[in-house]
Amino acid sequence: METISHDSLDTLSDLAVFVRVVDTRGFSAAARVLGLTKSAVSKRINRLERQLGLRLLQRTTRAMSLTEAGRLLYAQAAQGVALLDSAAQLAAGLIEAPRGTLRVTASVTFGKLCLAPLLPEFLTRYPEIAVQLTLLDRMVDLVDEGYDLALRLTTSPPEQMVAKALMPVRYRLCTSPAYLRGHQITTPADLAGHNCLHYGLREFGNEWRFQRAGKEIRVRVGSNVVANNSEVVRDLLLADLGIGLVWNYAVDREIAAGRLLPLLPEWTPVGPFGQTAWAIWLPQPHLPPKLRVFIDFLAARLGETPATGFK
CATH class of the missing domain: 1.10.10.10 (Winged helix-like DNA-binding domain superfamily/Winged helix DNA-binding domain)
Incomplete structure (x- = not known):
């Protein structure tokens, strides 16, 4: 240069x-x-x-x-x-003033189910801001790829970035009423031998972990499908294919409607991504108003959402 x-x-x-x-x-x-x-x-x-x-x-x-x-x-x-x-x-x-183009990235399911429904309200409130939303099920480099903001589910945001907690997230263990019929699932050990569906990343592997009152149980499970999208796992559960570990925001509506049933509510599933959705951005001397109002808006609106299915 x-x-x-x-x-x-x-x-x-x-x-x-x-x-x-x-x-x-x-x-x-x-x-x-x-x-x-x-x-x-x-x-x-x-x-x-x-x-x-x-x-x-x-x-x-x-x-x-x-x-x-x-x-x-x-x-x-x-x-x-x-x-x-x-x-x-x-x-x-x-x-x-809050104006200009805001480039945002999020995971596919979180972006579709949690972020996209809020955009009409935000854009109505700030008509001089344009949002470019890219949904990717991978980590992005904010500098190299030119994003203003990333929304990530993680236990610890990168140290070189600035981060703000937006909402709690939890894994939910659930299945369909038809699949559960005739089966008794009272402890994590009962999952052995069932078709256990989960978000397909190697951090999960085929070992599921559950905690209760300081005690942890690990269960080896198997599945005939592994998918890297929570909505796909949810749809397979709705098709009576097995028992799944899925993010709460992907299945809460189905559970509330009775289309899926929660299992082992007294146990806490432990996954690789932590329990918080974060807004992450690059450190800068002065935060542009377009970015500041978007982060504040998300924190206020997503903060109203409880993490259900968790004792």
Whole structure:
């Protein structure tokens, strides 16, 4: 990547001073506009003329006029200064109010079931913000992939990031009424021999862990399907295919409606992703308003959601 030298930056700054001198028709007026002394303005113009090897202004004690080179330079430089002023105003607008594009990533099921339903309310409240939502069942690099915010289920957010807890999440052990018919599941050990469906990551493996009152039980289980999406596992449970460990937000509605039945509510399933959904973003001196209001909105709205199915 090519860097800009100090000389180049000085030249750009001096060009801006030159344009102000011409626009205000004098060194004293330009100095007042720029917040500089008259002598500082004069030094900037002299430096620019030396840099270019051209006389830009004809100056007397009573009048100032542009040389031919000065007129040509002013015609081009004035456009550049106007563009810089416009860009500065746009940037200031992003700092002063919640506006602009917000790039957000989340896991597929969490994004669909927990985040997407909240977007209409947020976008109505902040009409100058546009959200680009990317749902991915993998960890993303906020820097390399250009995201403003990631929503992740994890036990410990990355140390180099800033994180805010949004909502508690839990695993739920459940099955369909038809599958449970004729079976007794009273302890984790009873799961052995059943078709046990779960979110398909190697951290889970085929060993399920349950805790109660400081006691932990590990059960070796098997399954004829492993999927990397909680909604897929939920749909397989609804098809009476077995017993599943699924995130609470993926099955709470089905459990409330009686389409799925919770199992072993007195035991706590232990999975690899912790018990909290986090908002994670890069540290920065000043949080852009678009990002700040989105994080605050999610914390308020998702914080209203209890983690059900957990003693």
